[in-house]
Amino acid sequence: MRVVIAEDAALLREGLTRLLQDRGHSVCAAVDDGDRLLAAVAEHKPDVAVVDIRMPPTHTDEGLRAALELRRRFPGTGVLVFSQYVETSYSAQLLEGGAAGVGYLLKDRVANVAEFTAALERVASGGTALDPEVVSQLFRASRRHGGLSTLTPRERQVLALMAEGRSNAGIATELVVSGGAVEKHVASIFAKLGLPPGESDNRRVLAVLRYLGG
Amino acid sequence: MDEDIRRVAGTILGAPLTRRTVRELLYCGVGGLAGVAGFWITVAMLAFGLTISASVLGTVVGLLLLILALRVSRRLGALHRRLASWLLSYLVEAPPKFQPGSGILGRLDKRLRDRAAWRSVAYSLIKLPTSAVQLYAATVACIGLVDLSYPELWLLFRHHNASQLSPLVALTPLPFGGTIKIYSWPGTIPAALLGAVCVLAGTWLARAVNAGDRRLIRGLLGPSTMAERVSELERTRSLAVEDAAAALRRVERDLHDGAQMRLAALAMNLGMAREKLGDDDDQAGSAADNTATVRELLDAAHRNATDALADLRDLARGIHPPVLDSGLASALASLAASSAIPASVTAEIDPRPAPAIETIAYFCAAELIANATKHSYANQIKINILTERSGLLRLEVADDGIGGADAGRGSGLAGLTQRVSTVDGRIRVSSPPGGPTTVTVELPLRA
Numbered sequence: 068m069r070v071v072i073a074e075d076a077a078l079l080r081e082g083l084t085r086l087l088q089d090r091g092h093s094v095c096a097a098v099d100d101g102d103r104l105l106a107a108v109a110e111h112k113p114d115v116a117v118v119d120i121r122m123p124p125t126h127t128d129e130g131l132r133a134a135l136e137l138r139r140r141f142p143g144t145g146v147l148v149f150s151q152y153v154e155t156s157y158s159a160q161l162l163e164g165g166a167a168g169v170g171y172l173l174k175d176r177v178a179n180v181a182e183f184t185a186a187l188e189r190v191a192s193g194g195t196a197l198d199p200e201v202v203s204q205l206f207r208a209s210r211r212h213g214g215l216s217t218l219t220p221r222e223r224q225v226l227a228l229m230a231e232g233r234s235n236a237g238i239a240t241e242l243v244v245s246g247g248a249v250e251k252h253v254a255s256i257f258a259k260l261g262l263p264p265g266e267s268d269n270r271r272v273l274a275v276l277r278y279l280g281g
Numbered sequence: 282m283d284e285d286i287r288r289v290a291g292t293i294l295g296a297p298l299t300r301r302t303v304r305e306l307l308y309c310g311v312g313g314l315a316g317v318a319g320f321w322i323t324v325a326m327l328a329f330g331l332t333i334s335a336s337v338l339g340t341v342v343g344l345l346l347l348i349l350a351l352r353v354s355r356r357l358g359a360l361h362r363r364l365a366s367w368l369l370s371y372l373v374e375a376p377p378k379f380q381p382g383s384g385i386l387g388r389l390d391k392r393l394r395d396r397a398a399w400r401s402v403a404y405s406l407i408k409l410p411t412s413a414v415q416l417y418a419a420t421v422a423c424i425g426l427v428d429l430s431y432p433e434l435w436l437l438f439r440h441h442n443a444s445q446l447s448p449l450v451a452l453t454p455l456p457f458g459g460t461i462k463i464y465s466w467p468g469t470i471p472a473a474l475l476g477a478v479c480v481l482a483g484t485w486l487a488r489a490v491n492a493g494d495r496r497l498i499r500g501l502l503g504p505s506t507m508a509e510r511v512s513e514l515e516r517t518r519s520l521a522v523e524d525a526a527a528a529l530r531r532v533e534r535d536l537h538d539g540a541q542m543r544l545a546a547l548a549m550n551l552g553m554a555r556e557k558l559g560d561d562d563d564q565a566g567s568a569a570d571n572t573a574t575v576r577e578l579l580d581a582a583h584r585n586a587t588d589a590l591a592d593l594r595d596l597a598r599g600i601h602p603p604v605l606d607s608g609l610a611s612a613l614a615s616l617a618a619s620s621a622i623p624a625s626v627t628a629e630i631d632p633r634p635a636p637a638i639e640t641i642a643y644f645c646a647a648e649l650i651a652n653a654t655k656h657s658y659a660n661q662i663k664i665n666i667l668t669e670r671s672g673l674l675r676l677e678v679a680d681d682g683i684g685g686a687d688a689g690r691g692s693g694l695a696g697l698t699q700r701v702s703t704v705d706g707r708i709r710v711s712s713p714p715g716g717p718t719t720v721t722v723e724l725p726l727r728a
Contacts, residue, residue: 076538076542076546078542078543078546078585079542079545079546079549082546082549082550083549085553086549086552086553089553089556121537126534151537151541151545174545175545175548177545177548177549177552178545178548178549178551178552179552180549180552180553180555180556181556
């Protein structure tokens with residue numbers, strides 16, 4: 068997998084580079100602001116770009132705007148946005164153009180190297196990766212209490228993992244159950260909530276999020 | 282005793298010869314005329330306004346006239362203030378500007394309730410008798426001058442044909458008592474004496490009435506102390522609120538860029554080390570390599586942890602230095618000890634000020650020492666802090682450097698001035714180019 072990193076804190080930039088290289092991925096470029104990011108992606112055409120939201124000059128949302136620009140200009144490149152905070156409006160903006168090849172993770176997730184690289188790989192191959200913290204905020208803010216209360220606790224877990232963008236196989240690994248059990252839960256959820264069944268992984272992310280958003 | 286009498290007599294008799302007298306008499310003349318005119322304008326407009334609005338048909342017109350009278354009256358008040366500041370060197374601030382209301386009734390209401398305008402009306406009305414006395418004083422002084430000139434005039438124009446012209450009449454200040462007719466040169470002497478007395482009398486009468494006028498202007502044309510205080514409090518309150526918000530933003534930024542970032546790097550390094558250790562059952566051959574890498578990662582993680590601790594410590598000190606709890610004297614001593622330029626502290630603080638004041642004083646001292654270190658090229662900094670008998674805490678930071686510090690030029694001094702003014706404190710900067718520089722901060726003992 069070929070990766071471009073955009074992060075203004077040198078310590079984290081080097082750490083991420085090392086982390087990915089250790090795993091056998093190739094870091095084409097590691098830059099520290101939005102303009103350099105766009106230039107690097109144009110030059111190297113990586114599979115995925117890892118982008119910090121807060122970058123110079125204003126340290127507010129340069130990264131987010133660069134990420135949206137990347138999605139527009141380079142639809143083949145996945146974008147994984149990194150932030151120290153969860154801002155549900157940012158995730159909404161990112162998902163506006165569809166959920167394929169989009170990720171939004173908290174910086175805390177790098178602590179678990181395996182999960183982080185799995186999320187990155189998902190985004191690089193056109194899937195979705197939303198931080199569990201983002202998903203749980205969406206659940207809390209959702210007004211679909213009636214619908215959600217018809218689900219069993221296990222089904223709610225599966226729903227949350229679906230919202231994160233995981234595939235059935237990923238959900239099975241996470242919950243330590245069989246793939247068949249997951250498929251049964253998924254079908255049951257879709258039936259109870261009235262969602263259209265049989266969609267691909269990232270389309271169903273959108274379906275779930277749209278449902279939660281009321 | 283003799284000395285004093287001589288000095289007082291000198292002042293009294295010498296008064297007419299000072300420039301101040303000329304300006305006061307000028308004020309009497311100009312101000313008096315303006316006062317009379319102003320009185321009649323105000324009275325006319327008010328009378329019209331009131332009488333017209335008394336009739337049902339004319340209420341609106343009458344009210345508008347009243348409002349016009351009030352607005353004109355404010356302008357007149359400004360004119361009198363300006364005359365006083367120009368001729369009497371007596372500066373009185375204008376009352377707070379008028380804030381119009383909203384909606385027709387609101388605007389009417391606000392205009393009719395404009396306290397500053399009504400106070401100007403009161404001034405204009407009281408100014409009439411005052412003006413009368415002022416004009417009289419000016420007149421008496423002029424009469425005196427004319428009379429004083431008689432001996433010279435006689436000598437210049439009448440000496441050779443004294444008997445052929447009608448007698449010269451000396452002007453008298455009082456409308457009664459007859460006239461003084463002069464037939465010969467020696468007769469001009471009494472006139473001159475009268476003139477001298479008139480000039481003296483006019484001068485001192487002018488001073489007396491102007492003193493009264495000053496009081497009136499201060500009381501009726503200046504901002505009322507209540508209004509002044511309120512607008513000052515509003516201004517400093519918004520400064521205090523913004524200061525607090527800015528401080529919190531700084532804390533957030535420091536946390537984000539400092540401790541949070543280091544802890545994220547720490548977590549990453551530990552995660553990677555964990556990964557490496559988890560690998561060793563399938564990579565027995567490179568166990569040695571793995572251990573070396575793990576050690577490196579753990580070293581890096583350890584550095585991240587100590588750096589994060591240092592960041593958090595600095596941040597905490599920036600919010601509230603623990604050393605302040607044992608008093609300003611020891612806190613300033615520790616500031617002085619860690620200053621790049623040698624600094625000495627003298628402190629006499631008794632009673633101990635409120636904690637908020639101690640915090641402000643501490644941060645002022647820290648900022649001033651930092652300024653001196655950055656800009657002054659000084660060899661020595663002296664810090665002096667004491668409680669004055671008047672109940673103020675005075676902090677002085679003096680350096681022997683090149684001077685040129687400017688409170689207005691966007692330096693930290695402007696920020697300090699703002700923070701100090703939120704507790705009604707003051708900063709005075711004395712920093713001529715070439716030095717030395719002394720900055721004095723005065724704070725109340727309670728916030």
